[in-house]
Amino acid sequence: MEILSLLADGFGVALTPTNLFLAVVGCFLGTLMGALPGLGPANGVAILIPIAFSLGLDPTGSLILLVSVYYGAMYGGRISSILLNIPGDEPAMMTCLDGFPMAQQGKAGEALSLSGVASFVGAFVATCGLVLLAPQLVKIALLFGPAEYFVLFTVAFATLGGISSTNQAKSAFAAALGLGIAMIGSDSQTGSQRFTFDHVHLYDGIDFLIAIVGLFALSEVFIFLEHHRTNNGVAPKAATVGRIMPDFAMIKRCIPSMARGTGLGFFSGVLPGAGASLGSFLAYSLEKQAVDRDGKTFGKGDPRGVAAPEAGNNAASGGALVPMLALGVPGSGTTAVLLAVLLQLNITPGPLLFTKNPDIVWGLIAALFIANFILLAMNIPLVGIFTRVLMVPTRLLMPIVAMISFVGIYSITGSSFDVMLMVAFGIAGWVLRKLDVSLVPVILGILLGNQMEVNLRRAMTISDGDWLVLVGSPLAIILWMVAIAGFVLPMMMGRRMKKRMESMRDSEEFVGD
Amino acid sequence: MSDRIFGGFGLALAIFYIWAASTIKDSFMVDVVGPRAFPYIVGSIVGLCSVYFIVRPDDEPDWPHMRAFAEIFFAAAVMFAYCVALPEFGFVISTVFATAYLTWRLGTEPLWSLVSGVATSVGIYVVFHLILGLALAEGPLGF
Numbered sequence: 001m002e003i004l005s006l007l008a009d010g011f012g013v014a015l016t017p018t019n020l021f022l023a024v025v026g027c028f029l030g031t032l033m034g035a036l037p038g039l040g041p042a043n044g045v046a047i048l049i050p051i052a053f054s055l056g057l058d059p060t061g062s063l064i065l066l067v068s069v070y071y072g073a074m075y076g077g078r079i080s081s082i083l084l085n086i087p088g089d090e091p092a093m094m095t096c097l098d099g100f101p102m103a104q105q106g107k108a109g110e111a112l113s114l115s116g117v118a119s120f121v122g123a124f125v126a127t128c129g130l131v132l133l134a135p136q137l138v139k140i141a142l143l144f145g146p147a148e149y150f151v152l153f154t155v156a157f158a159t160l161g162g163i164s165s166t167n168q169a170k171s172a173f174a175a176a177l178g179l180g181i182a183m184i185g186s187d188s189q190t191g192s193q194r195f196t197f198d199h200v201h202l203y204d205g206i207d208f209l210i211a212i213v214g215l216f217a218l219s220e221v222f223i224f225l226e227h228h229r230t231n232n233g234v235a236p237k238a239a240t241v242g243r244i245m246p247d248f249a250m251i252k253r254c255i256p257s258m259a260r261g262t263g264l265g266f267f268s269g270v271l272p273g274a275g276a277s278l279g280s281f282l283a284y285s286l287e288k289q290a291v292d293r294d295g296k297t298f299g300k301g302d303p304r305g306v307a308a309p310e311a312g313n314n315a316a317s318g319g320a321l322v323p324m325l326a327l328g329v330p331g332s333g334t335t336a337v338l339l340a341v342l343l344q345l346n347i348t349p350g351p352l353l354f355t356k357n358p359d360i361v362w363g364l365i366a367a368l369f370i371a372n373f374i375l376l377a378m379n380i381p382l383v384g385i386f387t388r389v390l391m392v393p394t395r396l397l398m399p400i401v402a403m404i405s406f407v408g409i410y411s412i413t414g415s416s417f418d419v420m421l422m423v424a425f426g427i428a429g430w431v432l433r434k435l436d437v438s439l440v441p442v443i444l445g446i447l448l449g450n451q452m453e454v455n456l457r458r459a460m461t462i463s464d465g466d467w468l469v470l471v472g473s474p475l476a477i478i479l480w481m482v483a484i485a486g487f488v489l490p491m492m493m494g495r496r497m498k499k500r501m502e503s504m505r506d507s508e509e510f511v512g513d
Numbered sequence: 514m515s516d517r518i519f520g521g522f523g524l525a526l527a528i529f530y531i532w533a534a535s536t537i538k539d540s541f542m543v544d545v546v547g548p549r550a551f552p553y554i555v556g557s558i559v560g561l562c563s564v565y566f567i568v569r570p571d572d573e574p575d576w577p578h579m580r581a582f583a584e585i586f587f588a589a590a591v592m593f594a595y596c597v598a599l600p601e602f603g604f605v606i607s608t609v610f611a612t613a614y615l616t617w618r619l620g621t622e623p624l625w626s627l628v629s630g631v632a633t634s635v636g637i638y639v640v641f642h643l644i645l646g647l648a649l650a651e652g653p654l655g656f
Contacts, residue, residue: 054647167571173523173562179555180530187548192540194548195533218592221615225588226581228619395619399612400633402592406608407637410599411647420596427589434574435519453551457544465545 003131010362013060014370022057022065023367027374030072035386037080038224038394039401040089041073041317042333043216047401049341050209050408059345060360064367066341070334071123071371074276074317075379078115078310079386083108091276091313094284098298098305105301110247114303115310116379117251120372122262122311126318127368129266130325134354134361137326141351146458147469151479153452156329159272159486160441168491170437178445179452181206188450189457201417208340208446210409210418214425215439216337217405222430224398254307257287265312269319272331272486276316283312285500318368325349325361329448333440339447348451516570523563531556584618591615603652604642608634 013019033044045066052062077092082099095115102111144152157175184195185205196202264286265279287308292298298305317334324330328350330339342349347360354361379386409422429439463469471477490497534552577585591614598607613630617623638656641647649656 051641051645051647055645169562169565170571172558173566176555176558176562180552180559183552183555187537187540189544190540190542190548192537192548194537194552195530197533222585222588225584225615225618226577395621396616396629398619399615399629400637402615403608403612403633403637406595407604407641407647407649410650411641414648416596416599416650419599420593423589423592423596426592427585430585434576435515436571436574456551457546460546461544 003135006358006362007131007366009359010364010366011369013359013363014064014366019061019064019367020370022061023068023371024374026065026068027072027371027378030069030074031076031079031375031378031386032072032389033069034073034076034092035079035088035390036394036397037084037086037088038220038398039073040077040334041070042337043220044073045069045334045337045341046209046212046216047405047408049337049344050213050412051404052341053344054408054411059347060363062345063341063360063364067338067364067367068371068374070338071314071317071368072375073334074123074314075116075119075375076386077313078119078306079112079383080390082111082115082306083387083390091280091316092310093277094280094309094313095306097284097309098300098302101299101301102303102306107301110250111303111306112383113380114247114251114254115306116376116383118254118258118261118307118310119314119379120376121258122265122314122316123318123372123375124369125262126266126269126315127365127372129270129315130318130322130368131365133270134322134326137322138351138354141327143475144351145473146455146462147472148476148479149455150452150459151470151476151483152327152329153448153455155272155479155483155486156331156444156448157441158483160331160438160444166490167436168487170435171441172487174432174437174439175441175445178442178447179449180445181211181442182446182449183453188454201415206421206446207413207418208443209344209412210422211425211446212337212340212443213405213409214422215429215442216333217401218422218426219429219433219439221398221402222426223433224394226430228395250303254304257291257304257308258311260287260290261308261311262315265315266319268312269316269331270322272323272329272482276313276320276332276334279316279319280309280313284309321368325353325364326351328353328451330444333443336440336444336447340443343447514570515574515576516566520563520566520570523559523566527556527560527563530559588615588618599650601652603654603656604649605634605638605656606652606654607650608637 014023029048030044033039034041048066048069052065057065073089074091077088078095078099080086080088081092081095082103085096085100087093087096099111099115102108160171160175182205184202186193186203193203261283264282268279268282269276284305287304288295288298291304292302320330320332320335324335324339328339328348330336339349347353347357405422406419410419413419432439432442459469463472471480531553534549534556537548539547591611595607595611609630612633613626616629617626621629638649642649
C-alpha cells in the first residue's frame with residue numbers, strides 16, 4: 001500500500017503540463033533515434049544529455065525527457081528491423097528474423113502494430129516489476145558498508161563483459177582504462193592533483209559527458225565513414241506498410257509468447273551483465289523451442305517470432321533500471337548513460353535516493369508508465385511518420401548527428417579544448433571498437449571510478465589499513481563469488497554463446513544495448 | 514599482430530600511468546591508503562591485460578583499406594580544425610564547411626553538400642540558439 005501512495009505522489013509530479021509535454025517530445029525523439037540504424041538508445045540519450053542540461057530544465061523535467069527517449073528508442077528499434085531488415089539498435093536484432101519476412105509478405109503493418117503491442121506489454125510489466133522489486137533491493141542495499149560497495153562495483157565490472165564476451169582480458173582492460181581516466185583531476189579525499197601534469201584544463205578531471213558523446217556518438221560517425229562505400233549511403237527501399245490497425249486475432253494468439261518473452265526479458269535485464277540484447281535473444285530462442293521445435297514457421301514470418309523478442313527486449317530495458325536505481329550500478333551501456341544523466345543532475349542513485357528523494361524516484365517511475373502509454377499511442381497510428389524518416393539517406397543524417405554532438409558539448413563547456421577532447425575520444429572509440437574492445441566498461445569506469453575509490457578508502461580507514469576488510473563479511477564474500485563467477489564463466493562458454501547469437505544473424509557492430 | 518601492437522601500446526601506457534601515479538604529491542590531508550594506491554591497482558590491471566594481448570592475441574580485425582584510413586584521418590583532421598575554427602569564425606560559418614565536408618565524403622555531390630551544410634548549420638542555429646537558447650560559439654560577426 002505504501003508503494004501505491006508513493007506512486008500516486010509520483011504521478012502528481014509527472015502529470016504537470018510541462019512534464020507531460022517533455023515526455024511526449026522525449027518519446028517522439030526516442031522512437032526516431034531508435035528507428036534510425038546506427039543511432040541506438042545509448043548514443044541517442046548521450047547526444048541529448050548536454051542539450052537537456054543547457055536548456056536549464058529542472059532535474060525532474062530533464063529526467064523525464066531523457067527516460068522517455070530511452071524507452072522510445074527501445075520501441076523504435078523494431079521499425080527498421082521490420083521494414084529494412086536492418087536492426088535500428090542491437091536488441092532489435094532478433095526482430096528482423098521474423099519481422100522482415102512478414103513485411104515481405106505484405107504484412108508490415110501487422111508486424112509493426114503487433115510488435116508495438118508486444119513492446120508495450122513488455123515495458124509495462126517490467127515497469128510494474130521495477131516498482132515491486134526495487135524497494136526490496138533497496139532494503140538489502142541498506143546493509144552495505146563501504147567494503148561491500150567496493151565489491152559491488154567490482155561485480156559490475158566483472159560481469160559487464162556479459163555472457164557472450166569472448167575475451168575477458170579486453171573487458172578488464174576497458175574497465176581499467178575507464179577507471180584510470182576517472183582518476184585524472186584533483187583527488188576527492190586529499191585534494192592532491194593527479195595526472196594533471198599542471199594542465200589547467202585537467203584540474204577538474206575529464207567531464208564524463210565528453211567521453212560518452214565522443215565514444216558513443218562520434219565513433220559511430222567514424223564507423224559510418226569507414227563503411228559507407230559498401231552501402232553507398234543510399235537508403236534501402238523499404239517495404240510498404242499496408243494496413244496499420246492491429247489484427248486482434250493475431251495479437252490474441254501471441255499473448256502467451258509475449259508473456260514468456262516478458263518474463264525472460266525482465267530477468268535478464270535485472271541480472272548484471274545481461275541486458276536487452278540477451279533478453280531478446282533468449283526470448284526468441286526459447287519461444288522457438290517452445291512452439292516451433294522443427295523450425296517450420298520461425299524465420300519465415302511467424303508473428304510469435306516478432307512478439308516474443310520485442311516483449312523481451314522492452315522488458316529487459318525496464319528490468320535494467322532495477323539495479324541502476326536501487327544500487328547505483330548499471331548493467332548495460334544504455335543504463336550507464338542514464339546513470340550519467342543522474343550524476344550530472346547531482347543525484348546519486350542507490351538506496352539513499354529512495355529514502356532521501358522519493359519524489360525523484362517515484363516521479364521517474366510514473367514517467368515511465370506515462371511514456372509507455374504515449375509510446376503505444378504514438379507507435380500504432382503514427383508509425384507511418386517514423387517509416388518516412390527512414391527514407392532520409394544516412395549520408396545527410398550522420399553529419400547532422402556529428403554537429404549536434406558538437407553543439408551539445410560546446411554549449412555545456414564553452415571551451416574548444418573540451419570539444420577537441422571529444423573528437424579524440426571519438427577516434428579512440430573507433431580504434432577500440434575495431435580491436436573488439438567494448439566501450440561500455442570504459443564509460444562505466446569513468447562514471448564509477450571515483451565512487452569506487454572513495455568506498456575503498458573509506459573501508460580502509462575504518463579497518464585502519466587492513467585489506468582483509470574486503471572479505472570481512474558474508475555479504476562481501478558472496479559478492480566476490482558472484483564477481484569471480486561472472487568473470488570466469490564467459491571464458492568457458494563465451495565463444496559458444498557468441499557463435500549461437502551470430503549464427504542466428506550476422507551481427508553488425510553496435511555500442512552497448 | 515594488431516593485438517600485439519595494441520598490447521605493447523597498453524603496456525607503455527601502464528608503465529607511464531604507474532610512473533605518473535608515483536609522482537603524485539601528498540597534500541596536508543592524509544588518509545590510510547593515500548592518493549596513489551588505487552591508481553597503482555588500475556595501472557597494474559592495464560599492464561596485465563596488455564601482457565595477455567601480447568601473449569595470446571585475438572584474430573586479426575577487419576582493418577579498412579588505405580583509402581578508408583585516409584578517409585577517417587581527414588575527417589578527424591577536419592573535426593579538429595572545426596574545433597579551432599569555432600571561436601575564430603563563429604558557429605554558423607564553421608559548421609557550414611564541416612558539415613559540407615562530411616556530407617561530401619559520405620557520397621553527396623559537392624554542390625549539394627554545400628547546400629546541406631548551409632541548411633544544417635542554419636537549422637541548428639535557429640532551433641538550438643534562437644528557439645532553445647543554447648550558447649553557441651560566437652565569431653566576429655556575432656553568430
